[in-house]
Amino acid sequence: MTSPTIYDVARAAGxxxxxxxxxxxxxxxxxxxxxxxxxxVAAELGYSPNPHARALTSRRTQTxxxxxxxxxxxxxxxxxxxxxxxxxxxxxxxxxVNAEESPRIERExxxxxxxxxxxxxxxxxxxxxxxxxxxxxSHALVMVNRQVPGIPGVVLDQREGCRQLVTHLxxxxxxxxxYLTGPRESWMAASRWAAIxxxxxxxxxxxxxxxxxxxxxxxxxxxxxxxxxxGATALIAHNDLLAIGVLQRLAARSVRVPDDVSxxxxxxxxxxxxxxxxxxxxxxxxxxxxxxxVELLLEAADAPRRPGAAAQHLVLPSQLVLRDSxxxxxxxxxxx
Amino acid sequence: MTSPTIYDVARAAGxxxxxxxxxxxxxxxxxxxxxxxxxxVAAELGYSPNPHARALTSRRTQTxxxxxxxxxxxxxxxxxxxxxxxxxxxxxxxxxVNAEESPRIERExxxxxxxxxxxxxxxxxxxxxxxxxxxxxSHALVMVNRQVPGIPGVVLDQREGCRQLVTHLxxxxxxxxxYLTGPRESWMAASRWAAIxxxxxxxxxxxxxxxxxxxxxxxxxxxxxxxxxxGATALIAHNDLLAIGVLQRLAARSVRVPDDVSxxxxxxxxxxxxxxxxxxxxxxxxxxxxxxxVELLLEAADAPRRPGAAAQHLVLPSQLVLRDSxxxxxxxxxxx
DNA sequence: AACATCATGGCAACTGCTTGCCGCTCGGAT
DNA sequence: ATCCGAGCGGCAAGCAGTTGCCATGATGTT
Numbered sequence: 001m002t003s004p005t006i007y008d009v010a011r012a013a014g015x016x017x018x019x020x021x022x023x024x025x026x027x028x029x030x031x032x033x034x035x036x037x038x039x040x041v042a043a044e045l046g047y048s049p050n051p052h053a054r055a056l057t058s059r060r061t062q063t064x065x066x067x068x069x070x071x072x073x074x075x076x077x078x079x080x081x082x083x084x085x086x087x088x089x090x091x092x093x094x095x096x097v098n099a100e101e102s103p104r105i106e107r108e109x110x111x112x113x114x115x116x117x118x119x120x121x122x123x124x125x126x127x128x129x130x131x132x133x134x135x136x137x138s139h140a141l142v143m144v145n146r147q148v149p150g151i152p153g154v155v156l157d158q159r160e161g162c163r164q165l166v167t168h169l170x171x172x173x174x175x176x177x178x179y180l181t182g183p184r185e186s187w188m189a190a191s192r193w194a195a196i197x198x199x200x201x202x203x204x205x206x207x208x209x210x211x212x213x214x215x216x217x218x219x220x221x222x223x224x225x226x227x228x229x230x231g232a233t234a235l236i237a238h239n240d241l242l243a244i245g246v247l248q249r250l251a252a253r254s255v256r257v258p259d260d261v262s263x264x265x266x267x268x269x270x271x272x273x274x275x276x277x278x279x280x281x282x283x284x285x286x287x288x289x290x291x292x293x294v295e296l297l298l299e300a301a302d303a304p305r306r307p308g309a310a311a312q313h314l315v316l317p318s319q320l321v322l323r324d325s326x327x328x329x330x331x332x333x334x335x336x
Numbered sequence: 337m338t339s340p341t342i343y344d345v346a347r348a349a350g351x352x353x354x355x356x357x358x359x360x361x362x363x364x365x366x367x368x369x370x371x372x373x374x375x376x377v378a379a380e381l382g383y384s385p386n387p388h389a390r391a392l393t394s395r396r397t398q399t400x401x402x403x404x405x406x407x408x409x410x411x412x413x414x415x416x417x418x419x420x421x422x423x424x425x426x427x428x429x430x431x432x433v434n435a436e437e438s439p440r441i442e443r444e445x446x447x448x449x450x451x452x453x454x455x456x457x458x459x460x461x462x463x464x465x466x467x468x469x470x471x472x473x474s475h476a477l478v479m480v481n482r483q484v485p486g487i488p489g490v491v492l493d494q495r496e497g498c499r500q501l502v503t504h505l506x507x508x509x510x511x512x513x514x515y516l517t518g519p520r521e522s523w524m525a526a527s528r529w530a531a532i533x534x535x536x537x538x539x540x541x542x543x544x545x546x547x548x549x550x551x552x553x554x555x556x557x558x559x560x561x562x563x564x565x566x567g568a569t570a571l572i573a574h575n576d577l578l579a580i581g582v583l584q585r586l587a588a589r590s591v592r593v594p595d596d597v598s599x600x601x602x603x604x605x606x607x608x609x610x611x612x613x614x615x616x617x618x619x620x621x622x623x624x625x626x627x628x629x630v631e632l633l634l635e636a637a638d639a640p641r642r643p644g645a646a647a648q649h650l651v652l653p654s655q656l657v658l659r660d661s662x663x664x665x666x667x668x669x670x671x672x
Numbered sequence: 673a674a675c676a677t678c679a680t681g682g683c684a685a686c687t688g689c690t691t692g693c694c695g696c697t698c699g700g701a702t
Numbered sequence: 703a704t705c706c707g708a709g710c711g712g713c714a715a716g717c718a719g720t721t722g723c724c725a726t727g728a729t730g731t732t
Contacts, residue, residue, distance in 0.1 A: 003451075005687090005688055005689080006688070006689065007688080015711075015712085016711065016712045016713075017688090017689080017690095017712090017713095018689095018690080018691075018711075018712060018713075018714095019710090019711060019712075020689095021688095021689060021690060021691085022690090022691090022710095022711090024689095025689085025690075026690090026691095029709095029710080029711095030710075030711080031709075031710060031711090034710080034711080048447075048451070049688085049689070050392070050451055050687085050688055050689070051451055051452045052388045052389075052391040052392045052397070052451070052452070052687090052688080052689095053388075053392050053687070053688035053689040053690090053717090054688080054689055054690075055388040055689095055717095056386070056388045056389055056392055056687090056688080056689070056690085056717050056718065056719085057688090057689060057690040057691075057716070057717045057718095058689080058690060058691090058717090059717090061388070063431075063452075071413070071416070071417050071420060072417065074410060074413065074606065077407070077410070077413055080407070080432070081407050081408065081434065084407065084432060084433070084434050085434070088433075088434070088445070091448070093431055093433075093448075093449065093452065094431065094432050094433075095399075095429055095430065095431050095432070096416070096420060096430050096431070096432045097420070097424075097429075097430075098417065098420050098421070098424070109424070111384075112427070112429075113429065115339075115384070115386050115387055115388070116387045116388070116399075116429065244610065270410065270607055271606055271607045271610050274580065274607050274610045274611040274612070275610040276610070276612055341717090341718055341719080342718070342719065343718080343719095351681075351682085352681065352682045352683075353682090353683095353718090353719080353720095354681075354682060354683080354684095354719095354720080354721075355680090355681060355682075356719095357718095357719060357720060357721085358680095358681090358720090358721090361719090361720075362720090362721095365679095365680080365681095366680075366681080367679075367680060367681090370680080370681080385718085385719075386717085386718050386719070388717090388718080388719090389687090389717070389718035389719040389720090390718080390719055390720080391687095391719090392686095392687050392688065392689090392717090392718080392719070392720085393686070393687045393688095393718090393719060393720040393721075394687090394719080394720060394721090395687090
């Protein structure tokens with residue numbers, strides 16, 4: 001009934017338990033013939049190592065936790081999917097944690113899991129930078145879509161992406177834009193605004209920031225209303241969900257998109273190409289974000305705290321997806 | 337540096353390690369004053385139990401695995417979210433596994449995790465029933481959106497939901513429908529077809545089944561083309577993704593929806609209300625599916641194999657969401 | 673007063689695997 | 703012939719808890 005242990009295998013193979021152990025966890029430490037014998041006997045007995053016993057002494061759990069700030073946001077799912085795929089490829093288990101946009105929950109869950117996992121993937125973490133630095137001291141950490149000095153991370157290129165986005169709007173004749181920003185704690189929101197502002201200045205556009213808004217569809221109404229008061233003809237929403245909510249509100253208020261105002265989002269979620277009008281958005285291959293993040297984490301866990309080596313920061317390309325929600329600025333229609 | 341153990345706590349509190357252990361894992365086994373002392377000393381020392389050491393002897397891991405057949409499908413997000421929420425509420429950890437529509441991967445991953453988790457949530461499992469029954473013999477199992485005799489599970493009510501859906505179509509004057517079915521291994525697909533067929537017969541409609549189709553947007557084209565050959569005026573796609581693909585193909589072929597044909601889906605994913613035309617679909621609160629599934633699993637893990645008690649099957653209500661993709665059958669327009 | 677019962681704390685064996693250290697063997701260098 | 707080191711297997715002490723069993727004293731019973 002109860003599953004076999006290394007003792008059973010050792011006895012059956014006529015070797016010591018340490019040999020069995022090594023045959024599995026440190027194969028090159030054992031001669032080929034012995035290893036094969038052990039492996040074969042183990043297979044016959046249906047032995048497989050107990051992960052908890054293994055973790056107890058070795059402190060390696062083959063498990064990584066992914067903490068997302070809000071599991072409700074479909075854009076995370078691509079990241080999660082990429083992470084799961086990559087983790088599975090390395091025989092690692094992926095634990096999923098939803099921080100529900102709460103720094104407190106985020107912190108609690110990290111503490112709770114700190115013994116059970118090899119490291120954390122923090123996606124769009126809402127924790128203050130100090131906390132993160134402190135955590136990084138005792139845990140392997142990889143940030144996703146947030147840059148923290150000294151902590152490895154992967155992000156989608158915002159600077160360049162935002163520049164393209166703003167340039168696109170400028171080329172359509174827009175001269176003023178409004179950025180509908182996300183949560184106060186969101187590093188992404190700050191980073192996007194900085195990039196947008198700079199790009200706007202460069203393109204000779206005026207840029208204002210409104211918000212913060214909770215980046216959900218339902219909060220698009222408030223965002224749209226606020227944006228309209230600015231007179232801006234180009235609205236850049238913090239993400240696609242908010243943008244879709246904005247589109248809905250504009251439609252309800254009979255503001256035509258893109259004839260009266262242009263609207264853009266971020267993330268290129270699945271729904272972005274289905275909504276009406278379809279949404280111009282700054283996307284990128286989020287699957288790769290997840291994948292790369294796991295990769296970084298596995299490296300970090302292997303070579304823990306190599307002191308000299310700076311924390312790796314990967315910047316993956318974003319890409320501007322042009323759809324129907326952006327068009328010539330008002331008054332720029334027809335033959336120039 | 338290294339975190340304190342029960343030994344440290346025991347020494348500091350002047351009690352035996354067993355007392356410390358019990359104070360945490362079996363509080364009523366220890367008198368209130370002693371327990372409080374231990375808890376307080378533990379707090380001062382920053383002690384928290386090592387989950388692996390705990391799991392090693394007790395065989396309880398406070399972890400549950402959720403295996404989904406295809407993480408790509410947004411409809412699972414909601415289920416996952418519900419499960420995560422409920423698991424967290426009981427201080428359990430949720431492990432996420434993507435079976436990538438492959439029974440082999442599904443089986444492998446279950447085996448791999450069998451020692452590390454208290455039980456499995458199998459969402460839309462593609463495993464043959466025999467395998468499931470066998471697994472249920474050695475693991476706590478809860479099926480999500482699949483019914484297997486003898487194994488507890490939660491499903492959204494298909495029979496009643498499909499009846500409503502078909503009745504809705506009949507009331508619009510449709511007399512023939514086509515069901516664009518999902519994967520061969522999908523229990524859901526079979527179950528839906530059975531319910532649709534019966535309801536159609538009851539309503540005096542003819543019903544044909546086409547497929548199987550992979551339930552993704554990209555496969556909607558083939559599904560639409562196949563459906564059109566049948567002459568049916570009402571198309572019921574296996575899920576919303578497929579339905580959206582069908583809508584796109586129909587638009588490309590200039591078939592008007594709902595004027596020429598009506599289209600419906602299942603799941604009521606976020607995109608269903610955004611696509612054009614918006615999609616009539618059979619939804620339900622998937623969050624609750626996830627939540628209920630975890631609940632059942634926790635129960636099952638608590639009272640393992642109570643022999644007399646039949647496996648619990650929960651049937652949650654589905655709900656028909658009427659949108660713009662269904663309308664009067666061709667020739668039924670205008671005043672009757 | 674004698675005895676059964678119960679709540680409580682401690683002892684120690686046990687969970688299944690890892691790993692530092694030791695010692696043997698054997699090939700090659702001296 | 704001697705020495706050295708590499709390669710390999712074994713010993714045994716952990717890792718951090720859990721839990722069956724026992725001893726003790728307090729409480730209850732008749």
